[in-house]
Amino acid sequence: MRSRWTTVALAGLSTLLVLRGITPRPALDAGADLENPSHTLRAAFLGPASCGTASCHGGNGEVQGSELSIWLVRDPHARSGETLLQERSRAILRKWKSADNVAPETEQLCIRCHVGDASILSPNDAGVHSPARIQDGVSCEACHGSAAAWIRPHVQPEWQQKSPAQKQSFGMRDTRSLPGRAATCVDCHVGAPGQAVDHDMLAAGHPRLRFEFGAYHANWPHHWTDGKDRNGHPDFEARAWAIGQATGAEAFLRLLHDAASDSNKAWPEFAALDCFACHHDLNERSWRLRQAAPGRSAGAMRLSPWYTALLSEALLGDEKTARILADLDKLKDRMTPPVPDRKAITTLTTQMLEALRSTPFISIQEAFPTPLILSELAKHGKKRLQSWDEAAAIYLALAALQDGLTEGNARPAREYSSLLKGVHEALRFPPGCASPSRFEPETVRRRLSALGK
Ligand code: HEC
Ligand code: HEC
Ligand code: HEC
Ligand code: HEC
Incomplete structure (x- = not known):
């Protein structure tokens, strides 16, 4: 702070x-x-x-x-x-x-x-x-x-007997449950229809909104006792991360849906694309020239990975989430042309939003599958890593999941901390730079390889 x-x-x-x-x-x-x-x-x-x-x-x-x-x-x-x-x-x-x-x-x-x-x-x-x-x-x-x-x-005194739903009917928000809490932040920190930081505003100098609920929640001075949050959930931060991913993705898709469906709005909205796909130095030895991006032709636009890159790891799940992820792949594909088809994006985002809203969150499961998510993150890092945003999202996930690993008094592995440090180092912007001009996915990949073990 x-x-x-x-x-x-x-x-x-x-x-x-x-x-x-x-x-x-x-x-x-x-x-x-x-x-x-x-x-x-x-x-x-x-x-x-x-x-x-x-x-x-x-x-x-x-x-x-x-x-x-x-x-x-x-x-x-x-x-x-x-x-x-x-x-x-x-x-x-x-x-x-x-x-x-x-x-x-x-x-x-x-x-x-x-x-x-x-x-x-x-x-x-x-x-x-x-x-x-x-x-x-x-x-x-x-x-x-x-x-x-x-x-x-x-x-x-009777107020204490009221259910969260009854309190909400008086206008009091549910900030106690994790889904309710994450939903409280996103309208301002990701944006919402009618209240968005679009590319015009970014270009005018507004800082980029790069919300990750787990990290923001952890770094924010709390005016309540954390013991209440952790009660029965020593892996609170890992759960907060997973719920934050789903809630952030939902807010992002809502914004994209709004931009696509309203013909008065700029299209494509650059703030919904990967900033550093456009804002990077031209370099003869660029990793972008060395490495073919699977499934994408060179020079294609790229959907912003910030809010959706780790959706599959965070949702780890049933048939319904498989459908959301299949739609996400379609969405990425449909966003690659210079002018994506508004109608197709509107339909896809509608479908995904409906599915996300009815998906039960991982937190209500008895045990949080930290080891499984870690191994999925390792696979992601090895096979699919294609942008700084994704690498940064993986870093934030690892930081949140460290908390889950300490469950049952197992001492957090020293190697895990040094791995985190290494990935953080690889993500740093050079001094005086507001973009990752020296970023190399290969460095992060190498550092993540220890995670597979
Ligand atoms: C940026 C969002 C935010 C702001 C601003 C905020 N709160 Fe909170 N507040 C929370 C969250 C999140 C919690 C923790 C979850 C909970 O206990 O509901 C919380 C918890 C509380 C609690 C404890 C509830 C409990 O059951 O333990 C009280 C009381 C409270 N806030 C009062 C205030 C007051 C008074 C202010 C203004 C001076 C304020 N809050 C400003 C988000 C906020
Ligand atoms: C009504 C809008 C609003 C809501 C709701 C809100 N925030 Fe914020 N938040 C802001 C704004 C605006 C700032 C920037 C403050 C400034 O002017 O420096 C901010 C700043 C922050 C910062 C400091 C960021 C930094 O760069 O250091 C954190 C952390 C944060 N918010 C966390 C949260 C969390 C967690 C929640 C949900 C529980 C939340 N906020 C809810 C509007 C909001
Ligand atoms: C979608 C919500 C949203 C809108 C709309 C918005 N802001 Fe912000 N603004 C934020 C948040 C959230 C932050 C903090 C970003 C962070 O640190 O993560 C912020 C940060 C800032 C900062 C930097 C503050 C700091 O401490 O570094 C300035 C300056 C600012 N906003 C001005 C404006 C102005 C002027 C407008 C209207 C033209 C505006 N904002 C509209 C949400 C918004
Ligand atoms: C499709 C390409 C594209 C994407 C994606 C994109 N921008 Fe831009 N951006 C531009 C263009 C073009 C300009 C205008 C440059 C100029 O005026 O020289 C610009 C200008 C800016 C500027 C003004 C200052 C400067 O250095 O030019 C900022 C800041 C900025 N963009 C931030 C962002 C952020 C943050 C994102 C991601 C959320 C983003 N942009 C995504 C193309 C893009």
Whole structure:
């Protein structure tokens, strides 16, 4: 995690709260209809101050009760609104819109992901103006759901008896289950129809979204006790990886589906293709010239591997997943022409999304098949590795699965750690470079060969 989030000591919390202008505001639940909670599901946010009074989540000690302080001091999300007020955000927007006079803090698209509640700008359907502000950034309700309908009932003892589905009917998101948790992140971190970082925005300077749930979840300062997550699941991170792969793939396919099916959108959307297939140095000794890519003619476009490369390893499964994987092969093939057939892509992605949504996740199985997945990853590395994205995805998978290997007190093999280090080394961008110009699949292949054993 970057240091600016961790250097502020908790001791200065009260000063920080005042500096940020976060003082409790009255809960604005006048429009809440508790008999019919779904009415208020898309209600405006109340703002983090409503959650963070001293007796609720605004303490300054144990994790439980100090959620606001942890978020405010250490969580990158608390800064995501301020990001929009900075010159670099204006620079992105200027280029993206080809206009001089721009204000990211009033741009719906930026606000959807950097704050979450776009009704900050204008009253919602019920005519209510949100009391939340741009500076609040991605705050409590961006993940836990608009609190208008549940802020009062959730402190009553009966609330604890409610099922996750009942809580959801009040607008509270399921962040406890792993599928629910991963689904909470992807709209902002992969993108969603109407809230996407497309190639135009990347070319204007927005960082590439390269989400991997397992790694992001592990590197994010938690405001809950991890013991609850690991309870009964010592291989929590391996499960989180598998669920993150499926959830990320689903979000990616949803975006691709949206781009393909809407004739007003740019096509093909370059952000759905492999960045480094286009953005690489021309080099006479390039590995691309030395190695034929199986099943692809030279110079063909390539579907972005980031969210789908390891789907088969993550789903390891039954007949239904075999169908998804067969469709994925077709999709890769259909995306190779300079202008892919929109209709064919729309049909394929529809089919895949339906199948993915009805596929049971690996996590509900009793035992997580870590050794089996590792051997599949080794095979993948040996036979199919064709891009930096795939190699990076394999690295992140290995890092998450290390956790699964320690199950049953077996000491994690020293060799495994050095293998991880070796693969990481091979993935590094040269200094000053934003692409892997020295990447060689062969190096990763060699380093992965130890995994087969
Ligand atoms: C409402 C949108 C939104 C949601 C939901 C969201 N994030 Fe974020 N996240 C952001 C934005 C925007 C940033 C960039 C913050 C900035 O401006 O620097 C970010 C940054 C991060 C970072 C820091 C990344 C870095 O480069 O160091 C991590 C880690 C992270 N998010 C994890 C998660 C996880 C895990 C979830 C789901 C449980 C999640 N986020 C849900 C919008 C969101
Ligand atoms: C699909 C959601 C989404 C949209 C739309 C979006 N962003 Fe972001 N933005 C993110 C996420 C997520 C990150 C963090 C990326 C990471 O580190 O993984 C980010 C990072 C950034 C950063 C770099 C922050 C840092 O700390 O390095 C800037 C600047 C930024 N966004 C500005 C903008 C502007 C300006 C707009 C509107 C033109 C915008 N964003 C639209 C999700 C989004
Ligand atoms: C980027 C997403 C995100 C943001 C922002 C966020 N949370 Fe959370 N929160 C989570 C996740 C994920 C968990 C862990 C799963 C769980 O316990 O529901 C969690 C857990 C919690 C828990 C513990 C629930 C339990 O049963 O142990 C509380 C309380 C909580 N959050 C309150 C807050 C408050 C208050 C804020 C704002 C100051 C906030 N959260 C901001 C995602 C988020
Ligand atoms: C089909 C080819 C293609 C793909 C795939 C592609 N780009 Fe581009 N990209 C281009 C072209 C063409 C330009 C314009 C170059 C210019 O203006 O000189 C460009 C420009 C850019 C720029 C502007 C700065 C620069 O160095 O030119 C960035 C940043 C960028 N792309 C990032 C990405 C990222 C990140 C991805 C993957 C998510 C991606 N691109 C995928 C073709 C592609």
